[in-house]
Amino acid sequence: MRIICIGGGPAGLYFAALMKKADPAHDVTVIERNRPDDTFGFGVVFSDATLERFAQADRETHDEIVRAFAHWDDIDIHYQGTVVTSTGHGFAGMSRQRLLDILQRRCAHLAVKLEFQTEVRDLAPYADADLILAGDGVNSTIRARYAERFGRRIEWWPNRFVWLGTTCPFPAFTFIFKEDVHGLWRVHAYRYDARYSTFILETTDATWRRAGLDEASEDDTVAFTEELFADELKGHPVLKNRSLWRNFPVVRNERWSHGNVVLVGDAAHTAHFSVGSGTKLAMEDAIALSRALERHPDVPAALAAYEAERRPEVESLQRAAQVSLEWFETTERYQRLEPIQFAMSLLTRSLRVTHENLKVRDPRFVATVDRWFAEGAVRQSGVPLPAAPAPPPPMFTPFRLRDLVLSNRIVVSPMCQYSAEDGTPNDWHLVHLGSRAAGGAALIVAEMTDVSREGRISPGCTGMYKPGHVDAWRRIVDFVHRHTGARIALQLAHAGRKGSTRRMWEGIDEPLPEGNWPLVSASPLPYFPHSQVPREMTRGDMDLVRDQFVQAARMAEVAGFDMLELHMAHGYLLASFISPLTNLRTDAYGGLLELRMRYPLEVFDAVRTAWPAGKPISVKISATDWAPGGTTADDAVRIAARLRAHGCDAVTVSTGQTVPHQKPVYGRLYQAPFSDRIRHEAGIPTMTVGNLSTYADANSILAAGRADLCVLARGHLYDPYWTRHAAREQDYDLPWPDQYESVKSYTPRAR
Numbered sequence: 001m002r003i004i005c006i007g008g009g010p011a012g013l014y015f016a017a018l019m020k021k022a023d024p025a026h027d028v029t030v031i032e033r034n035r036p037d038d039t040f041g042f043g044v045v046f047s048d049a050t051l052e053r054f055a056q057a058d059r060e061t062h063d064e065i066v067r068a069f070a071h072w073d074d075i076d077i078h079y080q081g082t083v084v085t086s087t088g089h090g091f092a093g094m095s096r097q098r099l100l101d102i103l104q105r106r107c108a109h110l111a112v113k114l115e116f117q118t119e120v121r122d123l124a125p126y127a128d129a130d131l132i133l134a135g136d137g138v139n140s141t142i143r144a145r146y147a148e149r150f151g152r153r154i155e156w157w158p159n160r161f162v163w164l165g166t167t168c169p170f171p172a173f174t175f176i177f178k179e180d181v182h183g184l185w186r187v188h189a190y191r192y193d194a195r196y197s198t199f200i201l202e203t204t205d206a207t208w209r210r211a212g213l214d215e216a217s218e219d220d221t222v223a224f225t226e227e228l229f230a231d232e233l234k235g236h237p238v239l240k241n242r243s244l245w246r247n248f249p250v251v252r253n254e255r256w257s258h259g260n261v262v263l264v265g266d267a268a269h270t271a272h273f274s275v276g277s278g279t280k281l282a283m284e285d286a287i288a289l290s291r292a293l294e295r296h297p298d299v300p301a302a303l304a305a306y307e308a309e310r311r312p313e314v315e316s317l318q319r320a321a322q323v324s325l326e327w328f329e330t331t332e333r334y335q336r337l338e339p340i341q342f343a344m345s346l347l348t349r350s351l352r353v354t355h356e357n358l359k360v361r362d363p364r365f366v367a368t369v370d371r372w373f374a375e376g377a378v379r380q381s382g383v384p385l386p387a388a389p390a391p392p393p394p395m396f397t398p399f400r401l402r403d404l405v406l407s408n409r410i411v412v413s414p415m416c417q418y419s420a421e422d423g424t425p426n427d428w429h430l431v432h433l434g435s436r437a438a439g440g441a442a443l444i445v446a447e448m449t450d451v452s453r454e455g456r457i458s459p460g461c462t463g464m465y466k467p468g469h470v471d472a473w474r475r476i477v478d479f480v481h482r483h484t485g486a487r488i489a490l491q492l493a494h495a496g497r498k499g500s501t502r503r504m505w506e507g508i509d510e511p512l513p514e515g516n517w518p519l520v521s522a523s524p525l526p527y528f529p530h531s532q533v534p535r536e537m538t539r540g541d542m543d544l545v546r547d548q549f550v551q552a553a554r555m556a557e558v559a560g561f562d563m564l565e566l567h568m569a570h571g572y573l574l575a576s577f578i579s580p581l582t583n584l585r586t587d588a589y590g591g592l593l594e595l596r597m598r599y600p601l602e603v604f605d606a607v608r609t610a611w612p613a614g615k616p617i618s619v620k621i622s623a624t625d626w627a628p629g630g631t632t633a634d635d636a637v638r639i640a641a642r643l644r645a646h647g648c649d650a651v652t653v654s655t656g657q658t659v660p661h662q663k664p665v666y667g668r669l670y671q672a673p674f675s676d677r678i679r680h681e682a683g684i685p686t687m688t689v690g691n692l693s694t695y696a697d698a699n700s701i702l703a704a705g706r707a708d709l710c711v712l713a714r715g716h717l718y719d720p721y722w723t724r725h726a727a728r729e730q731d732y733d734l735p736w737p738d739q740y741e742s743v744k745s746y747t748p749r750a751r
């Protein structure tokens with residue numbers, strides 16, 4: 001096979017070596033525009049898991065790489081004049097030049113042809129090749145040439161960064177966050193051999209310009225960096241090597257091959273440098289592609305197999321890298337955090353490393369975090385913690401909302417049961433909510449309960465609009481209060497244009513086949529094209545519905561509820577005013593966000609006035625519509641800030657369900673980043689919900705300050721005792737009800 005590798009970076013060289021090793025009969029040429037020792041950049045890092053893959057692919061290069069390593073376990077975080085250290089991270093760094101030397105020598109040994117100082121502009125001279133590897137890096141010429149065929153997408157991020165070096169041998173992977181008159185600077189620094197460290201300096205575009213670095217030469221950048229970080233560098237010089245300020249491009253391609261041309265490494269995909277995985281991905285691509293070619297002698301089949309194998313792994317890492325990238329793009333947001341929580345936020349930024357992982361790596365660090373968190377919770381709630389040798393996990397600390405004190409941070413999300421008759425909850429609701437209250441969560445939010453018969457989603461929805469509802473709800477509230485330590489909230493709503501539909505299991509959001517009732521909404525837009533067209537609310541309708549909310553709140557008080565949640569999410573009536581996709585009004589309640597918020601805030605104010613001052617009200621919002629032209633995370637911050645200004649106590653951060661053509665990006669904890677942002681930028685407590693299913697995630701989110709309460713919906717349908725089980729797994733003593741005392745000596749063995 002005749003193989004041309006364009007680009008002598010880690011991907012091109014490693015692939016060439018692996019192919020030649022697999023079959024010396026292959027004719028393999030690497031074409032590189034630079035000279036052999038002419039590399040940019042300083043060090044690269046690999047994790048232990050990556051090294052294992054290298055060992056299996058080619059023992060010779062692996063052994064040389066390992067010999068060249070500088071190992072470290074600690075991460076030092078310099079922030080607000082302190083250094084927080086976390087240990088047990090097990091990474092290794094080496095010089096990029098050294099890595100390329102090793103790969104070049106291995107190629108030469110295996111008789112790969114290496115052509116330096118040759119720039120490839122056109123593929124015509126290689127028409128006779130069986131395979132062309134485009135390993136020509138992030139600015140790939142080959143990718144650009146066939147951009148449409150590959151379905152290339154490049155997203156440039158605004159932060160500026162520059163790749164520098166220094167002779168300062170940082171003892172740990174070192175993050176420095178330093179503020180000067182221009183703004184906040186971030187440094188990512190790590191030692192890569194006995195004498196040198198990589199030193200990447202990053203900041204926002206505005207800070208960079210304020211510092212005049214937009215006009216700086218390389219020497220100016222070096223001088224600026226040496227001065228700003230004189231203390232941390234301890235007199236060591238900063239080194240340059242084509243150290244130009246850049247923006248980070250997130251590169252994606254819908255297809256990684258076209259004919260016999262295949263993309264690998266940075267040409268195919270990038271992952272932000274803060275997760276230190278670009279070289280690893282490039283070399284793992286090379287391994288996967290060489291193996292696919294061994295298995296499938298037919299090139300197109302091999303390229304398809306390579307992409308099928310690699311794409312899920314690459315995309316998963318790109319997702320983690322993206323969250324990390326965004327953390328560094330917006331670090332200013334976290335500047336109010338105390339150093340220990342800032343460190344926790346940084347270490348768990350990609351949401352992959354959890355409180356639990358950190359506990360294994362560095363139990364002392366996690367104990368410090370937990371103690372700090374528990375002390376804050378005691379101050380915030382005014383509730384002392386029981387005496388114990390160790391601080392409780394964050395999820396088992398109290399939280400106060402007005403006079404309501406929750407004993408822990410776990411909440412049962414409201415979930416429609418579609419099992420009521422004319423709005424009246426029954427035995428099903430008693431057992432459903434009662435068993436979850438017995439299950440250990442501190443707060444149970446009863447399902448979306450509608451303020452009028454016409455405000456229901458379906459004929460099975462619960463309501464709070466007729467006298468009998470108060471007694472029916474009181475029976476449930478009394479059970480929760482009498483028999484469990486939980487508190488109970490009611491979620492009040494009006495379904496708006498999503499009303500008069502079938503029960504979930506009969507066809508969600510689908511209109512009733514018969515017995516429909518008329519709908520109202522912000523604008524006369526049906527949900528589906530075949531849905532009923534709602535009437536645009538008149539001022540008279542608005543008065544009526546507002547008063548119905550107030551009436552329902554008063555009834556909820558009589559029924560004994562501890563808290564209210566107003567439902568302004570998921571496209572229901574109040575949400576329909578907030579989203580520009582469902583509010584096309586031209587009167588005082590449509591147009592700019594401030595105007596679209598007017599009616600929902602009017603309802604909020606009226607309910608707030610009617611509801612006892614000591615009892616809290618939360619509001620559930622859709623932080624994004626996941627649809628073009630809809631609300632975005634920026635809007636969500638403004639929405640939350642408005643709610644806060646009106647006395648809202650917490651925002652439950654959900655997303656979407658506004659329009660059927662939404663394109664949500666699901667995944668573990670997929671809504672937590674919105675909660676994080678709202679909590680820090682709008683300065684309001686948040687309740688995060690959405691694919692949160694492990695106690696490790698709950699503890700991480702709380703400890704890092706991404707939310708104040710963790711809300712589980714389906715997790716609680718599956719396991720009403722989720723909180724008790726989480727306590728047991730963590731050896732935390734959460735008292736069982738007296739009736740279940742015997743469980744203490746029982747060992748569960750479901751498997």
Ligand SMILES: Cc1cc2nc3c(=O)[nH]c(=O)nc-3n(C[C@H](O)[C@H](O)[C@H](O)COP(=O)(O)OP(=O)(O)OC[C@H]3O[C@@H](n4cnc5c(N)ncnc54)[C@H](O)[C@@H]3O)c2cc1C
Pocket residue numbers: 006007008009010011012031032033034041043044045046118119120121135136137138140141161162163200264265266267273276277278279280281282
């Ligand atoms: C600031 C920064 C820090 C980073 N830190 C790390 C880290 O710690 N760990 C890590 O794993 N990764 C890191 N990376 C990423 C890493 O550098 C890349 O992901 C990795 O080098 C990709 O390898 P590659 O072989 O695909 O591309 P490259 O290493 O970019 O190699 C491409 C090669 O192709 C050559 N070339 C380009 N065009 C042509 C042409 N037309 N003709 C001939 N030759 C051509 C180039 O000269 C180059 O040698 C970092 C990146 C940046 C920007």
Ligand SMILES: Cc1cc2nc3c(=O)[nH]c(=O)nc-3n(C[C@H](O)[C@H](O)[C@H](O)COP(=O)(O)O)c2cc1C
Pocket residue numbers: 413414415416417447448491567620654689690691692711712713714715
């Ligand atoms: C059966 C069911 C019913 C739901 N009903 C409601 C509801 O009444 N009010 C509400 O705000 N969200 C409702 N949701 C959404 C959940 O409260 C929650 O926001 C969503 O399921 C994501 O959380 P999870 O990943 O933990 O399930 C419902 C979800 C389910 C699965």
